[in-house]
Every structure is written in structure tokens, then in C-alpha cells.
Amino acid sequence: MSQTRTAAVIGAGIAGTSAAYRLQQEGFETTLFEVNDRVGGRIWSIWKGDFLMDLGTSAYLGTYREAIELVKEVGLEHELAEWTATGAAIRNGKPYYFDYTRPLRTVLTTPYLSPKAKLLAIKIGLQVVKHRKSLGYDSYDDLQDIDNETVREWCRRELNEELLQYVGRPLVSGTWVADDADTSVSLMVWSVRNMLVQNIYNLTSGVVGLPNHLATYVKTRLEHEVTNVTDNGSDVEVTFTAGGQQQTEHFDTCVIATPVEPAMDIYPQMDTNTREFYQSVSYRKLGSICLGLSERPKDPATYYLVPPVEDPDVIAVIADHNKAPNRAPDHKGLLTVLLSHEYLERSEHLSDDDVLDYAVDRASRYHPKVPSTLEESVVVRWQRSVPTIDRGKFGRISDYNKRLDRFARVQFASDSDRIPGLNGGLVSGLGAAKRLSDAAQSRRLTSRTRPA
């Protein structure tokens, strides 16, 4: 008689919940441990007054193929709403709108860039075409030739200052909180392909609808902090604290799906490949300030990219009422102001009220009625938003994934071993589950074929 296999997953972000769901589907009796009192990690959607606010991840982009497939696989399609996004960027304090449904026409006709800059921008398009096979979530091998030059260096060498300040810099800062002096051209090229998309999706319960739903398939234990994981050769011991009590349980396999620092702390046996890779990871800070308004701004933009040269403290302003239906009543508005890593570092001593005042002031540059119509607000100062994607990062991710021990009982998943974000975390989680399931299968086959 075959015995049920068991799995522990540590961390209920998108990486952990997708790993847990897949392991359960593969026949593992799965337990999901989460230190917080909620599922989702950096995905966090709440109702406040009339407003449904996404305080972390903002949306499912049209290019998040794996995430959309999983939404459909688990029967959440009825919750899925598609929206056509209108892009916008600021130059000299003035908004310019981009129609992503007609990218060529938009580039040719927009007054956002000078004719000379538009001609030069063709070079960015050529890089996208050249590297198109590596602009997904699986292999970044072909990006290595552009992974060692920074966006700043490349734009100055190949393009011009205008394209650096109004395309290169805002593209990597407004999407990845990244610094153009530190991050490589590969991220810029990857972002052009994946982030400037016309169709975005969301769920009626907010972005968190997917991880919340995935967690219902498994035994989910909130407010359980895992303090140690030990692979003792025949199974995995998971030690956790809950309600002030420490306990240990045994599982056949385990996925550690936390950010890198807790993963290194709780698993002293971590292999050299993972430890060296995790040691190289740091995170960017990001302020997410949600503002519920009694009056909806008339502006059509869904997402304002704010070039750092225009405002180094704000990376973007999202009009949530233009990103999905029913985020706010029809006549009301909902905005999210994303404050930069540098601003967060500088404002550590300030109170949340001070940060709110600052965000309201900044938002009023684009939507002048914000101060007089503010009804609800939430301030979240994320210490970890996304991993830093510095020069050489694509190469490090490739090397790390090639050297994975696919047969280890303890596997890792997170948004740091892919291009980050919701879809990166999800792909990583599904990958970890597949490795464990394949390894268990091959162990079973080996034991069946072993001579008595």
C-alpha cells in the first residue's frame, strides 16, 4: 500500500501558495506555515470604507501568462476582470498619454519625445527583437551580452541624454524601483517587452484573491513562525512557534518560500549554491500610499511613470479606479502613490502622517483635487518590495538555476530566483513543487527497481 507523502511549505506569499497548491495536486498532504495573520505576503488587498486597495502588488499584467493560467486552473475565472491600460508619463510637469494598443502609432505621434530621440529609440526595439527568446521567466542565457552594462552607460553610449532621462531611467525605476546607475540594460529590454502592456487583469477580491484561494487547498497555519528546518536524511524536521509554544513536526519534503534572510536563518544546512546566491540578494524599499477620494479625477491614465529627473521621490502614481472595475464607487476615485527607495531611506524618522501629507502633496501635482477630496488613506512602508536587480543579476539567476540540487528534500522558491514580481514568484513556486514531485517519483521508481 502506498503511504501518503507529506510536504511543508514555509511562507504564504505567491511563491509559497503556488508551491503548496501544486504539491497538494501532486499527491502530497501539504501544510503551509505563515508567520503573519494573513496570506499573501507582498500581495495584500484590503477594503477600507468604499475602497478596495491593493497595498502591495497592483495588478496581473497581460504578460503574466503563468499567473493567468493558474487563476483559470483553480476556477477563479469568474473573478477575473480584464482592463485596457492607458499609460502616461510626465515631462516638464505635463502629462503625456500612451495608447499601448497602438504602440507604433503612439511612438511616432507622441510629443513626449523629440524626433531625434524617436529615431534613436529604434535601437531599444532592436534589442527587444534580438533577445526576444530570453524575455520570459525560464532562461536568461541570451541576455548575458547586455547584462554587464548599466542602463545609464548604455543609454549614454548608444542613445542620448533625453532617452536616458525620459525612457531608460523611468522604465527601470517605475517598474522595478531600480537604479539606472546600477541595473543592466537587460532589465530595461525585459521591461519594454513585459511591462508596457495594454491589457491588465485583476480579481474582484483584489490581487490577493489568487493566493487566498490557493491556500484553501492545503492545511494553512497562520501566525506560525518557522524557526528551524533540518533535513535529517530520511525526512525534514520543521520547528515552529505558535501561541508562544515551540513544536516540531516531520515531513517528507519542504519548500522554503520566504525572502532570503529568513530562509538563510532557518535552514543552516542550506547548500553553497543557494547560500551564495541568497547572500547576493538585497531588496529595494517602496512606499505604497493609497488614497480614496470622494471625487473621481477626470484624467484617463491608469499608470503614471514619473521620471526621476522630474521627481526623484515618486516612482509612479496609479489610478486604481482605472485599473479594474469596482475599486471605488463610480463617482469616487482611488490612487496609489509609490514613493521611491531613496525617499523611504530619508524619511525613516517621519511618522506615517507626515509621509501621507507628502504623498498627498505629490499626487496633487497630477490630480489637483486630491487634498480637498481625500476620504480614506493607508500608508505602507515596505522594507522589501522587490529584490535589487543590479548589473549581472540575470547571469547570476541563470547560474543559480543551472546548479540547483533537484533531488534535495528541501527546495527554495521566491521572487529572487526569477525576474521578480507576482509572476516570477509564482513560476518559482511551481518550479520548486515540480522538482520535489519529480524527485519523489524517481525515488519511488528506484526503490521499485532495486533488487531484493
Ligand SMILES: Cc1cc2nc3c(=O)[nH]c(=O)nc-3n(C[C@H](O)[C@H](O)[C@H](O)COP(=O)(O)OP(=O)(O)OC[C@H]3O[C@@H](n4cnc5c(N)ncnc54)[C@H](O)[C@@H]3O)c2cc1C
Ligand atoms: C508596494 C508593492 C508593489 C508591487 N507591485 C507589483 C506589481 O504591480 N506587479 C508585480 O508583479 N509585483 C509587484 N510587487 C512585487 C511582488 O509583490 C513580489 O515580487 C511578490 O509578491 C513576492 O512573492 P514571494 O512569495 O516571493 O514573497 P513574499 O510575498 O514576501 O512572501 C513570503 C512570505 O513568507 C513569510 N515568512 C517569512 N519568514 C517566515 C517564517 N520564518 N515562518 C513563516 N513564514 C515566514 C512572510 O510573512 C511572507 O508572507 C510589488 C511589491 C510591493 C511591495
